[in-house]
Amino acid sequence: xQLTLTLxxxxxxxxAPLFGSAIAGLLGTKLGGNxxxxxxxxxxxxxxxxxxFVLSCxxxxxxxxxxxxxxxxxxWMQLGELNLDIGFLIDPLTATMMCVVTFVSLMVHIYTIGxxxxxxxxxxxxxxxxxxxxxxxxxxxxxxxxxxxxxxxxVGVVSYLxxxxxxxxxxxxFANMKAFLVNRVGDFGFILGIGLLLASTGxxxxxxxxxxxxxxxxxxxxxTSWNLVTVACICLFIGAMGKSAQFxxxxxxxxxxxxxxxxxxxxxxxxxxxxxxxxxxxxxxxxELSDAALSFILVIGSIxxxxxxxxxxxxxxIKRVVAYSTLSQLGYMTVALGxxxxxxxxxxxxxxxxxxxxxxxxxxxxxxxxxxEQDMRKMGGLWKYMPITCLMMLLGNLxxxxxxxxxxxxxxxxxxxxxxxxxxxxxxFAYFAVMASVFVTALYSFRxxxxxxxxxxxxxxxxAHDHHHDHAEQGDNHAHHGLAPGQKPHESPFVVTxxxxxxxxxxxxxxxxxxxxxxFGTYFGDSIFVDIGKHPAMKELAEEFHGPIAMAMHSLTSxxxxxxxxxxxTAAIGYLWAPKLPGVVAQAFAPIKKLMDNKYxxxxxxxxxxxxxxxxxxxxxxxxxxxQAIDGFLVNGSAHAVGRFSAVIRHLxxxxxxxxxxAMIAGLAVxxxxxxxxYLPFVR
Numbered sequence: 082x083q084l085t086l087t088l089x090x091x092x093x094x095x096x097a098p099l100f101g102s103a104i105a106g107l108l109g110t111k112l113g114g115n116x117x118x119x120x121x122x123x124x125x126x127x128x129x130x131x132x133x134f135v136l137s138c139x140x141x142x143x144x145x146x147x148x149x150x151x152x153x154x155x156x157w158m159q160l161g162e163l164n165l166d167i168g169f170l171i172d173p174l175t176a177t178m179m180c181v182v183t184f185v186s187l188m189v190h191i192y193t194i195g196x197x198x199x200x201x202x203x204x205x206x207x208x209x210x211x212x213x214x215x216x217x218x219x220x221x222x223x224x225x226x227x228x229x230x231x232x233x234x235x236v237g238v239v240s241y242l243x244x245x246x247x248x249x250x251x252x253x254x255f256a257n258m259k260a261f262l263v264n265r266v267g268d269f270g271f272i273l274g275i276g277l278l279l280a281s282t283g284x285x286x287x288x289x290x291x292x293x294x295x296x297x298x299x300x301x302x303x304x305t306s307w308n309l310v311t312v313a314c315i316c317l318f319i320g321a322m323g324k325s326a327q328f329x330x331x332x333x334x335x336x337x338x339x340x341x342x343x344x345x346x347x348x349x350x351x352x353x354x355x356x357x358x359x360x361x362x363x364x365x366x367x368x369e370l371s372d373a374a375l376s377f378i379l380v381i382g383s384i385x386x387x388x389x390x391x392x393x394x395x396x397x398x399i400k401r402v403v404a405y406s407t408l409s410q411l412g413y414m415t416v417a418l419g420x421x422x423x424x425x426x427x428x429x430x431x432x433x434x435x436x437x438x439x440x441x442x443x444x445x446x447x448x449x450x451x452x453x454e455q456d457m458r459k460m461g462g463l464w465k466y467m468p469i470t471c472l473m474m475l476l477g478n479l480x481x482x483x484x485x486x487x488x489x490x491x492x493x494x495x496x497x498x499x500x501x502x503x504x505x506x507x508x509x510f511a512y513f514a515v516m517a518s519v520f521v522t523a524l525y526s527f528r529x530x531x532x533x534x535x536x537x538x539x540x541x542x543x544x545a546h547d548h549h550h551d552h553a554e555q556g557d558n559h560a561h562h563g564l565a566p567g568q569k570p571h572e573s574p575f576v577v578t579x580x581x582x583x584x585x586x587x588x589x590x591x592x593x594x595x596x597x598x599x600x601f602g603t604y605f606g607d608s609i610f611v612d613i614g615k616h617p618a619m620k621e622l623a624e625e626f627h628g629p630i631a632m633a634m635h636s637l638t639s640x641x642x643x644x645x646x647x648x649x650x651t652a653a654i655g656y657l658w659a660p661k662l663p664g665v666v667a668q669a670f671a672p673i674k675k676l677m678d679n680k681y682x683x684x685x686x687x688x689x690x691x692x693x694x695x696x697x698x699x700x701x702x703x704x705x706x707x708x709q710a711i712d713g714f715l716v717n718g719s720a721h722a723v724g725r726f727s728a729v730i731r732h733l734x735x736x737x738x739x740x741x742x743x744a745m746i747a748g749l750a751v752x753x754x755x756x757x758x759x760y761l762p763f764v765r
Contacts, residue, residue, distance in 0.1 A: 086143045086150055091169050094136045094179065095218040098186075101129030102211035109204030122204040126211040127190045133218065134183035141176040145604075151224055151288065163283065170224030170287060172608035177427065178221040178359055181434045182352050186214040188580035189347040192442055195576035196343055196449065206246060210347060213239040217352050221359060226275045226285040229360065233271070233324065236353045237264050243344040244337045253339040260333035267323015267330050274316030277302075278367075281309060291366045291610075298370045314367055314374035318381075321357025325411050328385045332683055334408060335392075338400040342445030345400060346438040349407055355430045358414045362423040366610040369421065375616075376506040379419025383507070383514035386412025388681070390518045393525035395677045398455050399444045402529045406481065407437055409518055416511050417496045420503035421616035423609045428592075428599050429492035436480035436489055436588035442581055443474040446573040447533060451540065457529065462538040466570040471534045473581040478526040480588045482645050483519065485633040488592030493519075494632070494641060495600060495622065502621040519641055523648025531656040540570065593629045601626050 107113040109122035150171040158165040220232025245257030300309040326334040393405035417426035464471040480489035598604040
């Protein structure tokens with residue numbers, strides 16, 4: 082019996098991971114008395130995500146056959162004429178995101194079996210990552226802003242729990258609090274944008290909002306001359322800046338590497354950080370109405386793509402190099418949004434999800450093989466001992482730098498060509514940024530690869546043993562980090578390398594097979610809207626595209642490939658053939674090196690301006706507001722006033738009967754005089 086695209090089937094997709102999370106979290110942890118073991122927890126959570134993945138693939142096939150769904154699951158609340166619903170919108174954009182999220186999540190679940198084995202909190206971790214999968218699915222499947230916001234905040238909460246998984250470590254607690262607070266800044270703008278659209282349209286449903294595009298385009302923000310759509314779109318994008326880690330709200334993502342490596346792949350490569358890219362693409366009918374908003378998006382994405390890539394060059398922690406690579410690639414996706422190339426942004430989101438998850442999990446495999454060492458300066462020559470991981474890391478890096486015929490090539494080069502064809506204000510700077518980032522990406526990617534897998538072995542020495550590592554991957558149950566003298570690296574178990582192999586396959590081939598339907602076919606249909614008349618970048622891309630083979634062959638004579646080759650050669654010279662050269666260059670450009678080592682001092686700026694500023698404001702509000710105004714004046718002041726008044730009044734309570742009788746007679750006389758004055762005119 083063939084399944085059909087019905088509401089029960091759709092509900093099963095997010096509910097299956099939620100059920101697995103509930104079982105593992107309630108019965109597999111101390112909360113539920115540890116009633117089931119590790120095997121049962123990993124089985125039920127993996128089964129839930131596998132069900133979600135299989136059903137998502139079925140949904141994708143159905144959508145490609147023309148079956149769409151847009152309906153309400155249930156009505157949560159009704160406020161006058163406003164209906165607050167939980168509902169699903171299933172179209173090509175949603176189906177693509179569902180398959181990406183569930184596939185990467187399934188690989189991470191399988192990988193976790195080997196990576197987290199023996200860890201305290203093993204079952205809790207499985208519960209968290211399944212719960213995250215549920216939240217992300219609710220986000221991408223939503224048909225209204227209310228449910229989108231629910232999923233948006235839910236992935237933030239679970240991210241907070243996962244980044245702070247090793248809550249015994251102060252650095253992990255600081256990192257998850259930093260992520261939580263920075264995202265609240267973005268979410269403030271996000272909820273303002275939702276509020277503006279609700280106030281203007283009277284609804285939170287996408288179809289109702291989009292149907293009022295013409296009316297919205299003519300409105301201004303009350304009390305100003307600002308275009309309403311521009312303000313609303315910029316507010317929505319500020320939310321995306323927080324969630325998708327765009328400058329200057331990017332500062333939380335590198336520190337989030339304090340969490341275990343599997344969540345780096347799940348949250349910070351493939352799913353949560355791409356929520357902002359998905360949201361802007363989903364709201365493309367609104368963003369197409371405002372060139373000012375698109376220009377803002379374009380400039381922010383350009384800054385992120387270039388300047389975050391620079392920081393990847395100076396990192397020595399293997400996971401942080403990949404983290405800054407994620408920031409840079411998110412900048413590329415945002416640039417694509419800014420030039421109205423929404424399909425290209427989603428295309429790069431998809432290809433990036435596979436090869437970046439591959440890179441993060443390969444980095445985790447290296448960390449396992451090096452006994453939880455993360456400092457690349459204590460690695461080298463690992464290709465002999467970890468051949469599978471070495472090959473997988475090489476394939477991931479080749480996809481990342483845009484090697485012809487690899488998936489990353491098709492999506493990344495499409496972004497560069499879209500920027501070149503755009504006339505949005507800021508596109509000139511954006512073109513320079515993405516072109517320069519090509520060289521930078523190749524440099525830091527192969528710097529990592531050569532540093533870790535080639536050159537001389539820098540591990541197994543006494544000075545590299547039993548040291549304290551600032552970004553240690555595991556908790557205190559490990560006696561030391563790094564290989565002891567005489568120890569050798571080892572390849573990771575099959576349960577770790579299998580997800581690497583499965584992720585490497587789409588990292589290599591999926592771009593070749595999907596570029597034509599996704600970018601130049603009718604795949605996305607009306608799920609993404611582009612005003613070709615105003616923003617012709619996609620039209621010009623289509624005119625110049627002659628198939629994936631021709632595109633790859635044409636790249637052999639393009640300046641993009643030249644920059645890629647120069648980046649790889651620079652990395653080879655500095656980290657294979659002349660290893661002393663980077664030190665000489667760093668010394669010659671010491672001020673710039675110091676600037677990048679301190680991450681452009683943005684953390685210090687946030688600490689001085691926002692953290693200390695908010696602390697000062699909080700102190701003023703506490704001292705002046707809480708202590709003096711509320712406690713001193715309203716609470717204690719009113720009590721003191723009553724006390725003083727009572728102290729005066731109590732002297733009238735003498736206890737003598739004739740005093741009270743006199744007071745009663747006097748009161749009666751006053752009352753009688755008032756009645757006579759009020760009701761007998763002749764008295765007046």
